Amino acid sequence: MPTIQARGLTKRFGGKVLAVDHLDFDAIPGGVTGFLGPNGAGKTTTLRMLLGLVTPTSGSVLVDGHRYRDLPDPTERIGAVLEASGFHPARTARNHLRIVANMANLPFSRVEECLDLVGLSEVADRKVGGFSMGMRQRLELARALMGKPDILVLDEPANGLDPQGIAWLRDFLRFYASEKPVSGDGRIVIVSSHLLSEAQLIVDDVIVLTAGRLAAQGRLADLLAGTKRSVRVRTPDAERLVHALKAAGLPAVFQDGFVVCEGCTPELVGPVMVENRIEVHEMVSSTESLESLFFSLTGGEPAMAGQPAAPMGDYRRFNDGPAPPPAQAQMPSSSPGPVGGQR
Amino acid sequence: MRGLLTAEVRKLWTIWSSYVVLLIVVVIDLLFGFIIAFAPGGRHRGAAGLVPHGSSQWFTNVFAVLDNSRLLALVLGVLIITGEYRHKTVTPTFLAEPRRGRVVTAKLGVSFGAGLVLGAITMLTGLVIGLVLVGLKVHSCLSFAGVGQGVSQAMCSAQHGLYYVANTHDMWHDWSQIAPGVILGTGLFAIYGLGLGALLKNQIVAIVVGLIFTLVVESIIVAVWPTIGEYLPGQAATALEDAARTSFSGTAQLLPWWGGAGMLLVYGIALALVGTFTTLRSDIT
Numbered sequence: 001m002p003t004i005q006a007r008g009l010t011k012r013f014g015g016k017v018l019a020v021d022h023l024d025f026d027a028i029p030g031g032v033t034g035f036l037g038p039n040g041a042g043k044t045t046t047l048r049m050l051l052g053l054v055t056p057t058s059g060s061v062l063v064d065g066h067r068y069r070d071l072p073d074p075t076e077r078i079g080a081v082l083e084a085s086g087f088h089p090a091r092t093a094r095n096h097l098r099i100v101a102n103m104a105n106l107p108f109s110r111v112e113e114c115l116d117l118v119g120l121s122e123v124a125d126r127k128v129g130g131f132s133m134g135m136r137q138r139l140e141l142a143r144a145l146m147g148k149p150d151i152l153v154l155d156e157p158a159n160g161l162d163p164q165g166i167a168w169l170r171d172f173l174r175f176y177a178s179e180k181p182v183s184g185d186g187r188i189v190i191v192s193s194h195l196l197s198e199a200q201l202i203v204d205d206v207i208v209l210t211a212g213r214l215a216a217q218g219r220l221a222d223l224l225a226g227t228k229r230s231v232r233v234r235t236p237d238a239e240r241l242v243h244a245l246k247a248a249g250l251p252a253v254f255q256d257g258f259v260v261c262e263g264c265t266p267e268l269v270g271p272v273m274v275e276n277r278i279e280v281h282e283m284v285s286s287t288e289s290l291e292s293l294f295f296s297l298t299g300g301e302p303a304m305a306g307q308p309a310a311p312m313g314d315y316r317r318f319n320d321g322p323a324p325p326p327a328q329a330q331m332p333s334s335s336p337g338p339v340g341g342q343r
Numbered sequence: 344m345r346g347l348l349t350a351e352v353r354k355l356w357t358i359w360s361s362y363v364v365l366l367i368v369v370v371i372d373l374l375f376g377f378i379i380a381f382a383p384g385g386r387h388r389g390a391a392g393l394v395p396h397g398s399s400q401w402f403t404n405v406f407a408v409l410d411n412s413r414l415l416a417l418v419l420g421v422l423i424i425t426g427e428y429r430h431k432t433v434t435p436t437f438l439a440e441p442r443r444g445r446v447v448t449a450k451l452g453v454s455f456g457a458g459l460v461l462g463a464i465t466m467l468t469g470l471v472i473g474l475v476l477v478g479l480k481v482h483s484c485l486s487f488a489g490v491g492q493g494v495s496q497a498m499c500s501a502q503h504g505l506y507y508v509a510n511t512h513d514m515w516h517d518w519s520q521i522a523p524g525v526i527l528g529t530g531l532f533a534i535y536g537l538g539l540g541a542l543l544k545n546q547i548v549a550i551v552v553g554l555i556f557t558l559v560v561e562s563i564i565v566a567v568w569p570t571i572g573e574y575l576p577g578q579a580a581t582a583l584e585d586a587a588r589t590s591f592s593g594t595a596q597l598l599p600w601w602g603g604a605g606m607l608l609v610y611g612i613a614l615a616l617v618g619t620f621t622t623l624r625s626d627i628t
Contacts, residue, residue: 013626045628052441053434053627069441080438086431088358095357096435102350103439143435 001185002029002077002150004050008059011045011212019045021212022059029150030186031204032177034220036193038298042212043192044083047155051080063151075104078151079144081137083159089129093120093139096128100146114142133160141169151188152176158198170202177204200290210298224287231269232258234282244276245269347440347449351423354432355457360422368415368461369468375408376472380481383492395490396483397507402517405472410525412465413532413580416458417553420536420611423454425546434627447619450537451611458533462526466518469525473514482508524584524600531583531607535576538614544622569596576610579603 004027011020020042027033037043048054050061052068063071063078071077087096097111115121118138128136137160144152152173158166177189193199199206206223208215216223234257235241241259245252250268252261261269266285273280355361380401394401424447427433440446484494486504499506536553543549557577565572572578573596582603598606 048626048628051438053437055624055626071441074441075439082434085434088354088426088430088432090358090360092357095353099350099353099357100435100439102346102353103436105346 002188003027003064004061004151004188004190005065006046006050006059006061009046009049009056009061010058011042011049011054012057019212020049020056023209023212023214025207025214025217027151027188027190027207028205029188030177032173032189032191032202034193034199034203034206035190035209036196036199036206036294037209037215039194041209041298043209044155045212046209047080047082047153047190047192050153051078051082073104073147075100075106075149076147077149078153079147079149081140081144081152081154081157083155085140085143087128087131087136087139090127092125092127093131093142094124096139097143097146100143104147106146110146114145117145118142134162134165137161138165149187151190153190155192156194157191158193158195166198173202196291196294206290208294208297215297220290223293224290228263229265229285229287231261231264231266232282232284232286233261233269233273233280234258235273235278235280237278240276241273241278244272244278248272344445344449347445348452350439351449351453352456355423355453358426360426361419361457364415364419364422365461365464368412368465371415372409372412372465372468373472375411376405376469379408380405380472380476395485395505395507396492397481397509398483398485399513399517401507402473402476402509402514403521405476406466406469406518406521406525407584409465409469409521410528410580410584412461412525413458413529414554414557416461416529416533417536417539417557418550419457419461420454420533420538421540421546421549421553423450423457423533424537424540425544425549428544429546437627443623444619447537447541447615447623450541451534451615454533454537455530458530459526461533462529465529466522466525469522470518473518474511476509477511477514480508482506521584527604528580528583528607531604531611532576532580534611535607535614536611538611538618541615541618541623542621544618572596573598574606576607579606579610 004025006023006025009020009023010018012018023042023046035043035047045054046061049056050063050068052074060067068074068078093115094111097114098108100106101108101111112121115124118141120135120138120142123131123135128139131139137157141154141157144154154173157169161169173189173191177187179187191199191202200220203220205218206220207217233241238254238259242252242254245259245261248268250261250264250272252259254260266283269283380396394404427436436446437443482493482496484491484496484499484502484504484506486499486502491499491502491504494502494504494506496506496508536549539553540546540549543552561572561575561577564575565578573582578597580603582597583600585597585600597603
């Protein structure tokens with residue numbers, strides 16, 4: 001059974017910037033684990049420590065109980081799709097993979113299988129320098145899959161892919177995670193992302209990082225179950241429904257043309273409407289999205305540990321701000337509000 | 344290790360820069376070879392006096408200038424390791440083989456091989472130059488009046504001079520004396536370049552440091568402190584050739600050939616070792 005285990009994982013760059021701060025997590029096989037967090041939360045650094053590219057300042061992250069560099073056949077244990085991974089521009093895609101095959105003692109037939117899988121067979125003899133961002137990303141995926149690894153780690157894999165490519169990747173990762181290779185426990189697939197709507201479609205488990213620390217870990221469904229739910233009803237009898245719901249002890253307000261009941265479920269609201277014979281045109285039950293869960297977990301936190309991050313400026317001022325007087329090149333110092341806010 | 348070596352060889356032959364280095368070597372060899380061959384007196388590196396065109400000493404000088412190829416071997420060695428950082432292929436490389444020392448060891452082996460190939464191509468080019476010179480029947484006359492070029496054998500005899508004409512026997516003799524030293528020196532210089540690259544990691548810096556040290560700093564040290572100079576890489580490589588060269592008339596102080604080979608090996612391996620435990624251990628971000 002493949003395992004990934006981080007204990008007290010810490011990375012301090014140049015003795016100053018604390019990128020990852022005493023991180024503990026376990027990855028669970030059989031599903032896709034989302035590695036989420038805002039920019040600078042330490043996602044990439046953590047993944048690179050997992051892959052032996054970055055040395056932890058303290059703590060450890062182990063693959064199947066070993067450090068990456070102690071794995072006898074790393075290519076066959078764990079595959080990685082990394083953002084800043086390189087290609088020699090003058091080398092062909094096929095040769096790029098054949099080099100990996102040589103290093104990992106894999107047959108060249110594996111190169112052709114992987115090229116085929118990611119749809120690069122036709123351009124395999126073209127130089128990578130002429131590849132689009134999406135083609136490079138596919139080549140990177142092909143390289144990661146060379147050793148049929150039980151663990152797949154992808155850092156922002158959707159970057160550069162077109163919508164079709166993203167959909168394909170989504171299906172592929174689901175398939176790859178659920179497929180039971182040898183041990184019968186499924187594989188570990190870790191996908192780091194800052195695109196939450198995208199991640200929500202793929203992941204089963206989440207590990208949320210903020211400022212280099214673990215903010216939450218668990219099954220996405222469980223995390224979302226513990227969050228706020230609400231029911232919105234569109235009805236011509238809004239006023240009567242609000243009264244009826246309040247009489248039933250449910251919090252109800254009328255806003256934006258809907259009767260909104262925070263913390264309610266349709267099972268609670270439905271009987272009240274039937275009892276009072278209220279006509280319903282629309283009823284929507286919603287759980288909190290991953291996005292709002294994410295903001296509640298990471299919201300207001302600085303981007304990096306120990307370093308206060310400046311919040312983004314108020315974009316509404318961008319167009320509506322007072323125009324500078326035509327004669328002056330610079331904004332007068334008395335103009336209201338700088339673009340970048342300060343804490 | 345066999346897989347790593349094969350991968351390193353594949354890395355070299357699948358990019359055009361390796362062939363560019365080869366092409367530059369051939370072009371420079373032809374250029375230098377013919378310039379030395381037709382230079383008045385054919386002087387080369389401290390060879391005292393005038394060297395009659397067509398003589399055996401003259402062939403020696405023509406072939407000895409080809410040892411400049413080792414500068415390109417140094418560049419090739421630097422490229423073999425710094426190219427990985429420049430194009431960030433170091434990430435897939437260290438993912439496939441996280442034990443970085445093993446990668447450097449494979450690269451040491453492959454740069455030595457590539458350097459030997461570069462040296463062999465250099466000496467093959469030298470053979471072509473030699474055959475052309477024989478074919479042109481380059482000749483001269485050494486008499487009391489000095490060295491006369493283009494003087495016919497009859498006129499030379501009339502002046503009681505010595506008549507020289509480029510011939511296959513002399514050419515082949517001199518070539519086979521010099522070739523082993525140049526080829527081995529070029530191979531070892533590639534190792535030296537790899538060590539420099541491993542230590543400095545930055546491609547441009549490593550190339551500039553390597554060339555400036557060899558061409559400028561070393562010449563100064565050799566001139567001022569010859570006892571130290573003989574242990575430096577360039578002189579160590581020259582020592583390899585000198586053992587083979589019969590008529591070298593320079594004054595430079597040199598180690599025995601095996602001492603030169605040993606020094607070069609020590610430079611390459613020591614630099615690579617220090618690089619492996621310092622610069623190459625740094626994080627790949």
